[in-house]
Amino acid sequence: MKKIEAIIRPERLTAVKDALSEVGFSGLNAVQVMGRGVQRGIVHRGRGGGTVVVDMLPKTKVELVVRDEDLEKAIDVIIEAARTGEVGDGKIFISDVREVIRVRTGERGVSAI
Secondary structure, three states, X not given: OEEEEEEEOHHHHXXXXXXXXXXXXXXXXXXXXXXXXXXXXXXXXXXXXXXXXXXXXXXXXXXXXXXXXXHXXXXXXXXXXXXXXXXXXXXXXXXXXXXXXXXXXXXXXXXXX
16 A cells, blocks of 8 residues: 655645545545745745745645555546646655554455555
8 A cells, every 4th residue: 555645736635636536536634734845935025125035835735545556546646636837736755554444443454445
């Protein structure tokens, strides 16, 4: 099993959630986070000519666990739904999951996803 953590633009959350659901990935978590990447934030210019650097931008982290064989499908869906083509579209991180346990039933492994 694999855990997908996708850092995306907040305004793309609904599109990503809906696209994942359409192809069978209904279980996920989302949390609002602050972060910065290669762009290191943005510069705002005031009326007086001064500048303010905002180096931590709001993002949304979407997390889901999928079967190994579903990994590429889920990644492709996230990329398609989250991409705007602009700097700051986000990143996807993949990690191994050793075990999943459904608290309500005690089920373990893939059946607990």
